[in-house]
Amino acid sequence: MLANFVDNVIAFDESPVLRAGQTTSKSSITLSDRQILYKKSLIKHLYFSKELSCADLSLLTDKSLPHTSKALYELVERGDVLESGYASSTGGRRPQMYSLKADIMYIISVAMDQYVTRIGIVDMHNQFIGGQQQFALDLSANPNALQDLGEYLVAFIRESGISKDKIAGIGIGMPGFVDVTKGVNYSFLDSGKASITEYLEMLTGVPVLIDNDSSLIALAELKLGAARNRQNAMVINIGWGIGLGMVLNGSLFRGESGFAGEFSHIPLFTNNKMCGCGKMGCLETETSLSVIAEKAVAGMQEGRTTMIKDLSLNNLEEAFIKIMNAAVKGDKYAVELLSQAAYHIGRGVAILIHIMNPGLIVLSGRGALAGRLWMAPIQQALNEHCIPRIAENIEITISPLGYEAERLGAAALVMEHFDEKKFLRKTQHH
Numbered sequence: 001m002l003a004n005f006v007d008n009v010i011a012f013d014e015s016p017v018l019r020a021g022q023t024t025s026k027s028s029i030t031l032s033d034r035q036i037l038y039k040k041s042l043i044k045h046l047y048f049s050k051e052l053s054c055a056d057l058s059l060l061t062d063k064s065l066p067h068t069s070k071a072l073y074e075l076v077e078r079g080d081v082l083e084s085g086y087a088s089s090t091g092g093r094r095p096q097m098y099s100l101k102a103d104i105m106y107i108i109s110v111a112m113d114q115y116v117t118r119i120g121i122v123d124m125h126n127q128f129i130g131g132q133q134q135f136a137l138d139l140s141a142n143p144n145a146l147q148d149l150g151e152y153l154v155a156f157i158r159e160s161g162i163s164k165d166k167i168a169g170i171g172i173g174m175p176g177f178v179d180v181t182k183g184v185n186y187s188f189l190d191s192g193k194a195s196i197t198e199y200l201e202m203l204t205g206v207p208v209l210i211d212n213d214s215s216l217i218a219l220a221e222l223k224l225g226a227a228r229n230r231q232n233a234m235v236i237n238i239g240w241g242i243g244l245g246m247v248l249n250g251s252l253f254r255g256e257s258g259f260a261g262e263f264s265h266i267p268l269f270t271n272n273k274m275c276g277c278g279k280m281g282c283l284e285t286e287t288s289l290s291v292i293a294e295k296a297v298a299g300m301q302e303g304r305t306t307m308i309k310d311l312s313l314n315n316l317e318e319a320f321i322k323i324m325n326a327a328v329k330g331d332k333y334a335v336e337l338l339s340q341a342a343y344h345i346g347r348g349v350a351i352l353i354h355i356m357n358p359g360l361i362v363l364s365g366r367g368a369l370a371g372r373l374w375m376a377p378i379q380q381a382l383n384e385h386c387i388p389r390i391a392e393n394i395e396i397t398i399s400p401l402g403y404e405a406e407r408l409g410a411a412a413l414v415m416e417h418f419d420e421k422k423f424l425r426k427t428q429h430h
C-alpha cells in the first residue's frame, strides 16, 4: 500500500538541471546520482526541522527555488513528503509547509556503553517505534564483542520484519577513541586493521555509521535538544566516564584526529588513583558514575546511613539507578556522593569555560537522570574557580533528552550523512 522509498528514488528520472560551471564528468557521481542525493538532502532537512517551506529548503540547500520546488513536487507526488498546511501568518502570504511521512523508511539506532547495548528503530518523525531491545555486552572483557554485535544486529533486523530497502542505515554510538572516517575504534570492538563499519555493512547489507558516544550526544543536543540553534555549547556526557562534545561556531568540533573532547582524562587530581587510560588522577577517577557507585558501596560497608539497599558492583547499571533514585528522593548520603562528583565536574567545567568561552553548558547522558541535583555544586565550583566576567553570562542546563540522547544521536548520525555518496546504494540507481 505504501510507496517504497527506494522505488521512488529509482523512478526519479528526468532531464537534469545543470548550473553554470557544473559538469557531469567531475567525479564518479553521475547527474542522476546528484539528483537522488539532492532529494536525500531535502529529506534530511525535513527530518531535523520536522516542517519546512520550499523557500526554507531552497535556502538550506543553497539551490534555486524552481530547482527545489521541482524536487519537492516529485517527493510529494510519490507520497514521501506531505503538504502539512500553511505556516502561521507573519503578515505576508502564508507559505505551504512540508513534512516527511513517518513510515517511508526507518533508522536502526544503536547506543552502546561499556556494559550495555540498546537497539531501537526510529521513524522519519524521529519517534522510536516498537520496543527497545537491550543486551549486556561487556566491551572491555569480550574479544568477540564485535561479532556479537554483528549477530545481534542481523537478528534484530530479521525480527523487526522491516525490509532492508526501507532501512536508511544503522547509526552506532560507542565509547572509546573512534576514527569516524576509517570506521575504527582504538579502545573497544577490536577489528584488527579492518573497518568496523565495512564489516557490519557486509553482515547486514545496510549502510552503517559509527561515532563516539559523547560526540553523538552532542549531535543530538545540537540537532534536536538543548543546543539547537546555539553557536558555542559544551555538552557534558555524565556516564561511566565524563565525556564532552563541543559545538563551536554551530557545528561539532572534532580536532585534528577526531579525538577532541577527552574531558574525562584531564589531570585534575593528585590522588594516585589509576585511570582506565593508564594515567593517574584523571577527572573520571573521582566523578564517573562507576566511581560514585564504588564510593557508595565502600561508605555503606563503613556503616553510613542511607535508604539505599543491597548495592552491588556486579551490576553497575542497577547500582547507579538505585543511587540516583535515592538522591532524587533526598537521601542525604546519595546526595552527598553526587554533590562531591558534581563539584569536581564543575572544576573541570571551569577550565572549559576559561578556554572556550561557551554560551551554554548542557549536562546530558545517563547521569542527567538526577536532574537539578547536579546544578548547585557545579555552580559552586564555577563561583570559586571562574573569573566572573567570563562566567557571568553562561547558561547551564539539564538536557531534555537525557538518557535518550545517545539513541537519538545515533539516528541523527545516519540522517546527517544521508545525502552523501555512501547512501547511493547500487540497488537505488539501476
Ligand SMILES: [Zn+2]
Pocket (backbone or CB within 6 Å): 264, 265, 275, 276, 277, 278, 279, 280, 282
Ligand atoms: Zn584517564
